Amino acid sequence: MAVRKGNTLFLETAPSVISYGAVGSKKESEGPLAAAFDRLWEDSTLGEDTWEKAECRLQKEAIRIALEKGELSPKDLQVIFAGDLLNQCSSSIYGLRELGVPFVGLYGACSTMAESLAMAALFIEGGFGERAAAITSSHFCSAERQFRFPLEYGGQRTPTSQWTVTGSGAAILGRKAAPPYVRAVTIGSIIDMGITDANNMGAAMAPAAADTLRRFFRDSGMAPADFDLIATGDLGQVGSDLLREVMEKEGCPLEGRHNDCGLMIYDRERQQVEAGGSGCGCSASVLCAYLLPALQRGELKNLLFMATGALMSTTAVQQGESIPGIAHLVWLSQEPGGK
């Protein structure tokens, strides 16, 4: 049974990620992680007639690939934890409706991959099923029109803005005596530091990232140097700088162990993505294309995966509200936990 210390649950029954899939589109195919993706579409419509349907297709393909690689069928899953950025989580709902798998809809904005992974790991740890899937997605075009401006408007992008990844990642958790194992989970709290700029998500999320990270280190008695990599979700450059600064000030410098999925997926020099990548699909696809395989191959031994979400509602922001952030953390390791 899991051991709770503070806000962190240490898993004792060695749930592991048994399969995964990552998909993306054109911009992702031009980035440094392109070769790691399972599938990339040159055309970001994916042949669908709306951006929203294209995003559904991303999730559909990511879970299909994860199932296929694991030699599994949807019937082998006892639950799917999924959500996305679109209103009513419609990419997940329409993308996954045909599977016929019990469905727990989540909303965690860009923290969704860590949220779903954490929930799936607890589901397995609790003995509630043999296999649980975690999945999310984002699409640049559907996100822009919902949260900012329709693409046709041709709005200028500010330097702090981030580029929503067109991609999806799906992970299937279960029990297989092989890494990557999920060792611990820290569920984050909502942190609101009063940021109101919808083009500066990094700043809205960094305090939440610092809060969760601080709790994890306190609960675990571990330090940044105990990890090969602390991969935050999509803080981008602005949020990453803020996070490192805050952690340094609090006497817990990240010691060169930190990188951000939003900085890994694109080449900021070449790709005109301003402060970096973002969107649920950012951390999801970086996790499933790059981080999980690196853990499996032993190139990474201990990873803190912490997806961060800016819980931004356009209605609330128009009513003068600030943008709260949240960050959930999952410790993934080559070694299982327990005794």
Next chain:
Amino acid sequence: MAVRKGNTLFLETAPSVISYGAVGSKKESEGPLAAAFDRLWEDSTLGEDTWEKAECRLQKEAIRIALEKGELSPKDLQVIFAGDLLNQCSSSIYGLRELGVPFVGLYGACSTMAESLAMAALFIEGGFGERAAAITSSHFCSAERQFRFPLEYGGQRTPTSQWTVTGSGAAILGRKAAPPYVRAVTIGSIIDMGITDANNMGAAMAPAAADTLRRFFRDSGMAPADFDLIATGDLGQVGSDLLREVMEKEGCPLEGRHNDCGLMIYDRERQQVEAGGSGCGCSASVLCAYLLPALQRGELKNLLFMATGALMSTTAVQQGESIPGIAHLVWLSQEPGGK
């Protein structure tokens, strides 16, 4: 440890609902359950300057009351499972951000109360914490403007339409050797029968309700007569008639044991609510105002609580998509499970 049979998890460690709170507004104060609410506001703005802020306030008050009645503080909660109908679940996020409690955002449309209750029960069953809260809300005015028309438009309502409840319910789960106990949980799958009428949510949800109910009876070997009440979320009259008809046809008639939260909360004769009440706050407030106290007092011995959700995205519906439904089920009982 929970025992899985088919899609149903039977809980063995006797998690129970240790406290709860229910709040509503004017229309709810005129309905048959008025006396059971903890607090009712005559003015549906609750003194706030937008409908959305009023809805946040509903959640804030519901959890405050639940904590107070349980002699608990936010620090006593290890997690909150919450969500609502508004885009980006903003009522939950803004309503609960000040608590500082680890937050798992859910999206299940009007199924959210059963979804959050199920997740909270599994959290306790899994030994992941001492106490977990489940909460959701809805507000007639914020829902109308987001999903249909702004109130100022004065649109006519169709006979199949339902009236979104302005209310919230919060339940705190933990371990206290007292009823109501959570005995079992069935997580539903997404069911889409091709309904496209945004004013007929009952018809979109009834097939999902039938699917989950069918699985529960098959998994448990029980029958409708084993329950004092099968309370569906908010099928209203149209969806309730459909559910009963489908179950009858399949050889599992509900034998007069079925009622719907959407039909309990308002008096359809007097209150002009068309097919009945709806919204996440409907099943949440009926559960926390009326059903949980009835279980506690022994007036109900075994209850199936099954909130149903129409996973409707206005964008998807405008793009010609149908409206998928989902239903999650929680068996609540005066007697604990396990050996």
